[in-house]
Amino acid sequence: MSEVLQARPRRREYWNSRMGVILAVAGGAVGLGNFVRFPGQVAQYGGGAFMVAYLVAFLLLGLPICWVEWTMGRRGGSFGAHSCPSILVVLTRCSRMRYAGLLQMLVPVIIYMYYVNIEAWCLGYAVNFCSGAMDFDMVADSGAFFGRFVGITGNGDGFGFGLGHVGTYLTLCFVVNFVLIYRGISRGIEWFCKYAMPMLFLLAVIVLVRVLTLGTPNLARPHDNVMNGLGFMWNPEKVLLEKQVFNEAGRAEWVLERELIGEEAIAEARALARNNPVRRVVVRDMWTQLRNPQLWVAAAGQIFFSLSVGFGLILTYASYLKKDDDIVLSGLAATSANEFAEISLGGLITIPAAVAFLGVAGVAGMGTFGLGFNVLPLVFSQMPGGALFGALFFFLLFLAAVTSSLSLLQPGIAFLEESMHITRRQSVAILGYVTAVGASFVAYFSKDLKALDTIDFWVGTFMVFVLASMQIVVFSWVMGIDRGMAEMRRGAAIGVPGAYRFILRWVTPLFLLTVFGMWIYFELLNMDGGDVSAYVRDIFIVQDKVALLSLAMLALVLGLGLLLMRSRAHYEQVADRAAKEEGRR
Amino acid sequence: MSWGGWLVLSLSVGAATLLFAGCIICVLLIEDKGSHMTGIDLMDPGDDEEDAP
Structure with missing residues (x-):
């Protein structure tokens, strides 16, 4: 295998088994969104209508971009490239693409800075359920606990080190994540995902059985039952x-x-x-709801973020495959694992449980955090055996968050190792320091979760749309659809339907750009009436200090990435050598 | 819950579960046949530069 990037031999890491890489990629995708965000979205937009749009988005957006990321990653890896800048330079043979690659690498690293906080919340809630601290009578109580736990009332309020504060759990999460990352691709990430993912599915099935056997918990309120919860979630009209x-x-x-x-x-x-x-x-009815463009934006957005496409995670993970390893079946398997967790487990647990105890009115309109950290803790605390099932549920969310965190860190590790020619130990130390500063920033500026919310919106949503659009354009138009499809099919255990040649070239880019355009229209600018979004207002109109500080922190991280990135001459050399190697093949 | 709700639930959950099960069975069958991915050495010989936890 050629070594386009490396002047001296370095240890090459690979996945140890096909199942290992599938579980690792699935682990990167499965997270809080599967168990909390998805049910909320389906319920809000009427099950049947949402699922039609969701299926269309899965076939035309999610699955194709997943395959694109797998293909681009494996191809980059076959040239010895594992970091996003190198992979994009190798694929496009254009040294300027290193900047796009740098952004592609920074997005997951920055997302990690707030995601590890949410991971810490999940661990903290699991521990607090075990300790018996989660005993609530109404949603205001669980909301007050959440507020105290994360410090929502004032900056720095949640930054303590006790059972009821986030600091201890944040430290523990950092230790777990970085020990696993330090152990490497096979002995760290793959090893952990091989145990964590089956355990996650098992825990989810246990909680699911408990929820579906709840019936009507309070006979004085016969409307509040599991069947009505399922109806609220899945009825198409x-x-x-x-x-x-x-x-x-x-x-x-x-x-x-x-x-x-x-x-x-x-x-x-x-x-x-x-x-x-x-x-x-x-x-x-379903057809009336399908005429609502916001439903399509919501369904496409859910597919997009649930599968973690555009984040650069799959790109990096796939670069550790061998050049003839199957990616079509592996990509489909990882995607299907995510869909199973989302539809078959998340779709049957969260809303039915919440409606059974709080009724439809107690659930409607709740955001992801409201549903996950205010409503569900109350529901579990009122359920027979709730301490156990609450602990299991939040521990499964914690496992899902750890597997996602690992996938968010690996692009940064690969970048540092390649750019600075340093060992894993050194790259782990540098990335640990940078992300610790960023995560502490998010944890400290906890008032109204402003820092977390701002970074999530601009990096975790806006930039991901931009980067996914870039990926599909690079694959279909720069690499070329013929070369791309040939690369995708090499070593494939199953065939790719021929229609995907047309879909990848035309439908996916247009669909993605349309959804992105509609997202800007409805979510960013609120052009259908009302003010611009709070995120735009915070920065350009109100000039909120925390929002501006968050952007300043992002700029600092970007500056650091630019400083650490290797010279233009290096990437020009990489592009030249990739072109020559391509000719030899 | 309406009959339409049952239909959507059955189709969605059934399709997601069958797809997942089918893919995992295929992957396991292929790995059983001795895929070249199984048991790959982690490192190239002769490189002692990197750390080992």
Whole structure:
């Protein structure tokens, strides 16, 4: 195998088994989004309609970009490139692409800085369930615990080192992540994922059985039961009770009062509407909901972030494959593991459990953190055997977060090793220091989770859209679709449908750009009415200090990356040697 | 829960579970046949530069 990048022989790392790499990639994808974000999205947009858009996005966006990342990564690795800048330079033979590669590498590293905080929350909640500290009567109690735990009331408030503060768990998470990363691809990441992923699935099945056997926990509130929870999540039609109000211009308009689940609730609402002219019951079927462009943005966004495409994780992991290793079946298997965790486990646990105890009104409109860290702890604390099942549930989220964290760190390790020609020990030390500073920044500026939220929006959402668009353009238009498809099919254990040649060249880029455009229209600029998004307002209008400091920190990390990156001459040499090697092959 | 809800749930959960199970079975079968990926040495011979935990 050629050594385009390295002047002297270095230890080459590889995955030890096909199952190991599949579980590692699946572990990188499975996270909080599968068990908390996905159920919330499906419930909000009406199960059937959302799932249609979700399936379309999976086939045209998620799966193709996954295969693209696997292909680009393996090809880069076959030239000895493991860091994102080198992989992109090798693939495009253009030394300027090192800057795009640098961004591709920095995105996961920066995401790690806040993601490790969420990982620490999960571990902290698991421990607190074990210690009996999670005993709540209402959602305000669990919300207050969350506020104290992460320090939501003031900057630095959560930065303590006790069972009820995030500091201890943050330190523990750092130690676990960096010990595993230090052990390397095979003995660290692969070894951990081979045990953690099956354990995660097992824990999820145990919690799922508990949830599905809850029935109607409170007989005084017969509407609040598991079946209505499943209905709230999966019914393709939405039955809504609306009320008439007058807007500022004095015009009458109908606004949503609540969603109706269960025949009795619908019958009661219809009776109410018959006698009340300012109330009405509206049924929105699946096809009506599918005409809502925001549903498509939500479904595509969920697929996108759930599969971790565009983050550069798969790119880096795949670079440790051998050049004839299968990537089509492995990519499909890793993707399907993520979908199984998301649909078959996450889709049946979170919302049914929450509705069974709190009813539809207690769940509707909750964001990811609200559902995960306010509603679910309350639900588990009220459930028979709740301390055990709460601990198991948050421990499974912790496992999912660790496997994701490892995948977020590896691109940075690969970059440092290649750029500075240093050992893993040294690269782990440098990355550990940089990410510790960043994670402490996020943990300290905890008021309203402003730092976390700002970085998540601009790096974890906006930049990921940009980088995924770049990846698909590089694959289909710079590498060339013929070369790309040939590379993808080399060593494949199963065939890639011929339609994907057309899909990858035209449909995926256009679909992605359309979704990105709609996301900017609806989420960033709020062009359909109302103010621009809070994230734009924080920076350009209000000039919120923490939001600006967060961007300054991102700029510092970018500056550090530029300083550490090797010279233009080096990357020109890499591009030349890649072109020559390509000719020889 | 409406019949439509049951239909969506069954199709979604069934498809996700079958796809996952099918892929894992395929991967296991291929690995059983002795894939060249199994048991690869971690390092090139003669390189003692790197750390070993």
